[in-house]
Amino acid sequence: MAYNSYSKILLPLFVLSLINVMQITYAFTLNPKYTLRFVSGLPQNTDSVKVHCQSKDDDLGDRILEQGDEFEFSFHMNFFGTTLYHCSFLWGLKHQNFDVFRPNNSFCGSEKLFQNGYCIWLMADSGIYLALGSNPSPGDFKFLYPCGLPSNTDLLKVHCQSRDDDIGVRTLRPGDQFDFSFHMNLPETTRYHCGFFWGPKHNSFDVFKRWHSYCGSTKLFQNGYCTWLMKDSGIYFALGPNPSHGNFKFLHSWL
Missing domain, CATH: 2.60.40 (Immunoglobulin-like)
Known part of the structure; x- marks a missing residue:
């Protein structure tokens, strides 16, 4: 009887010690x-x-x-x-x-x-x-990450669409971003056009056109990624999902 009572005391203590060791091991190694x-x-x-x-x-x-x-x-x-x-x-x-x-x-x-x-x-x-x-x-x-449009200013509205796909109007605060993806149609005539509206300033142009000198000139059979950056000085462009600051090229002024 005494042995059983002693075992009942030791077992919980052993379990608690094992849990403590596991917690310490997890915290410092795993x-x-x-x-x-x-x-x-x-x-x-x-x-x-x-x-x-x-x-x-x-x-x-x-x-x-x-x-x-x-x-x-x-x-x-x-x-x-x-x-x-x-x-x-x-x-x-x-x-x-x-x-x-x-x-x-x-x-x-x-x-x-x-x-x-x-x-x-x-x-x-x-x-x-x-x-x-x-x-x-x-x-x-x-x-x-670039320092984009100033804060405490008008929100930027972007409206992109192709012949068959209207992305709708996206409203961006300073620092916000959005993206969309697509596959080229069979005749390879897919084209996306976007309008940009920032307070009284605006511009609109093709953001993707196959064999375009900017976005659309990626190599055959390879995925393409184009990044457009809107700043107070204008609209900039770079290839790739994470371009460096020096890769952005000024393309369009605000009208």
């Missing part, structure tokens, strides 16, 4: 730590940048960064591996917002399994850049 650092590389004697980051369960509040300032925060992935952090950036009249961490993202969030991850976001006057690792060189930073 669930690595991720650190996100934000650095202001904006010019001196300019507006400060306000950064606001949050996940579903964690709101970090507003951080005000002067030129050269930085801040960082760290976290572990939730049990389901769905942790996502989204940040907004406000610099004077310019604004941008996007996911700064998302599991299996092609940017921050693509670190190897069971290894700690480190992402550095750099805010510059030309846009927002990313580098992986705690001590990247200047050449490691990759341009990801």
Whole structure:
């Protein structure tokens, strides 16, 4: 009887100890730590940048960064591996917002399994850049997001359509984006035309036309991706889903 009572006490203690060991192992090996650092590389004697980051369960509040300032925060992935952090950036009249961490993202969030991850976001006057690792060189930073239309301004309306497909009117705030995909028809005559309306300014042109010198000139049997960027100075174009700042080419002025 005494042996059975002793066993009944030891068994729960053993189970609790095993759970604690599993939790510690998960936290420090199976669930690595991720650190996100934000650095202001904006010019001196300019507006400060306000950064606001949050996940579903964690709101970090507003951080005000002067030129050269930085801040960082760290976290572990939730049990389901769905942790996502989204940040907004406000610099004077310019604004941008996007996911700064998302599991299996092609940017921050693509670190190897069971290894700690480190992402550095750099805010510059030309846009927002990313580098992986705690001590990247200047050449490691990759341009990801431009500073598009100013904030506190009119919304942008975009209306795209082809002969057989009307995408409808999309209303974009500063930093917003949308895309659509399609396959070429058999005669290869597919053409998409878009109208852009930003307050009193506007323009309209073909955004895709087969064998066009811009979007539409991709190689045979290969998927194509065209990125159109609307700025206060005009409308720019680049090939590929993640073009660098230098790849954007000015094409159209506002009318």
